[in-house]
Amino acid sequence: MRSIILIISIIILFPNFLFSQYYSFSFSNGAYTELDNPVSLNNGQVWNVLELGFPIGFNFPYFNSVVDSLFFFQDGSSSTLSSSREDGGIHQLFIPFGAALVDRGYGTSVSQSPLSYKLIGLPGNRVLKIEWKNAGLYGELQFNGTTSDFINFQMWLYEISGNIEIHYGPSLFNYPQFDFTFESGPAISLIPSYDWDQDIFSPNSLWLVGNPSNPEMISSENIYFLGGTIDPNTIYHFHNLLxxxxxxxxxxxxxxxxxxxxxxxxxxxxxxxxxxxxxxxxxxxxxxxxxxxxxxxxxx
Incomplete structure (x- = not known):
């Protein structure tokens, strides 16, 4: 038997609908493909802390909100995206790979870690794909003075379904204790509400925990990390149940x-x-x- 979800066109939010029921989670494996001719975000500039934003290209339903633009979150890693560019207030956050990232060309004038996005498809059935290519791990740079470790990944947002996918590509983690600043692995999370001023996550925030090859999704206001590194060609699926x-x-x-x-x-x-x-x-x-x-x- 196959589960299906109805998509017609306004979001109905039932009063007793739990945030954890906004999404279900599954995982799979599939070949990782780099984006072809994407729009550059860093435009060849070496990056660490990013002050960049870009349009999604459509109204994207996210928990009980609608998001139309994304910004690199100034109070998090360079892989955390926010619905707001403001320093303060309430943010909806996307964390496809929660570890501090850095351009592998850091300390030089040549970027080695392109950041980009691409909008594909026709109106009503579009997909936004955001790519972190050959990104270094800031923890390794901080504690070891090198940027030999790296990660490739993409986050996909589907217009028609509201689904979210995270695709992981080639990576190297020779110094995981540095890469994840002595945590067990990266944080992977969907955050419906983060209060910047109070530093409080919504208790309905969704986190992946356990074995990265077979993780589970939990809801908590606390921060959780995966128990290891994510294998290349892994795909995490967050299915919008609205x-x-x-x-x-x-x-x-x-x-x-x-x-x-x-x-x-x-x-x-x-x-x-x-x-x-x-x-x-x-x-x-x-x-x-x-x-x-x-x-x-x-x-x-």
Whole structure:
């Protein structure tokens, strides 16, 4: 049996819906491919602490917020992205690889660690891909004076499903104790709310824990780390479990259950004209498109 998620078009947030239920988690393996002709973020400049931002290209649902731009978080590592450029206030954070990163060309005038992004696809079905290429580990530079260790990874944001994927490529961790500043591994996290001024994470923040080859996702206000390094060609999938409905003419729309197996119930009250229902699986792939003409109940 296969689970599917309904994507129509406004986010319905049920009052008793737990933040941990905004996303489910899975992992897989797949060949890592570098971005072809991406847009450069650092433009050849050697980087450490970044003051850069860029548009997502579409409105991206993130927990109970909508994010349209991303900024390198000034109070975190160079792999942490925020919804805000402000020093202070509340931030929604994405942490695809929570370790302090640095350009491997640090101390020279030539960057060896390009940062870039690429928006692909047509409106309604676009994917933003952000790439950290050949990034060094600042901990190794700080404690050992070298930048021999490195990591390649990408974060993908899917417009149609709200899913998030993190793809990990070639890496080297000869000095893991330095690379992760004496923690067990990197932090991988989705943060719905971080209070910069109080230095408080939302208790609904999602963290990966355990073996990087078979991690689990937990919800906590505390910081957690993976128990080791992530193998190349690993893909972490965060599946958005929200139901999306974008038609103000259907105020009594009810969709259940979500996620769903086999039968999806869609109750549309006061339907006059046919409505389009698009069913997507957890990868964002459209599996079914149908016209709904019934007034009360539609079953898939």
């Amino acid at each position: 139901v999306d409905v974008d038609n103000k003419e259907f105020p009594a729309t009810v969709v259940y259950p979500n996620p769903v197996v086999d039968i999806l119930n869609i109750r549309l009250k006061n339907v006059i004209n046919p409505a389009t229902v698009i069913i997507c699986d957890m990868t964002g792939r459209t599996t079914l498109i149908r016209w709904v003409t019934c007034r009360f109940l539609f079953q898939i």
